[in-house]
Amino acid sequence: MVERPHASDWLWRPWYAKLWWAAIVIYWLGMAASVKVVLLEEFYTGALAGFLNIAFFPPLALMVLGLGYAREWFAWSDWEFVEPTHEQMFPKRSVGGMRDPYSDPLDPRSGALHRRHFRSRR
DSSP: OOOOOOTHHHHTSSHHHHHHHHHHHHHHHHHHHTTTOHHHHHHHTSHHHHHHHHHTOHHHHHHHHHHHHHHHHHHHSOOOOOOOOHHHHSOOOOTTSOSOGGGOTTSGGGTHHHHHHHHTTO
16 A cells, blocks of 8 residues: 655655745844844845745745645545536535525525514515
8 A cells, every 4th residue: 555645745844945944034034133133124125035034934835735645545545536416516505595505594494583574574
């Protein structure tokens, strides 16, 4: 049997992952130092720093680097993607067109909601 994939093989082992994580640490340490250093403050208040905030946002790196792991894990697991049934794609609607008949005031199956809706019209 094939060995279960490990997240570290995608999140840390590749050279580009190590480079990205190191750049993230350096960028955010520089931002912390910008409180005291005026030259850094000028850089971190600029437009380029706004774009770099996104590029060096740690959850973004986790999501991008984790894509390879997710693909490998799905290939390793016994999960199968199947076409949804007609009932799943087009669920039956209630009288008023809502998916849940119990929250539709026009459907008698909603009980008190139905009675309250029609009693208020009298």
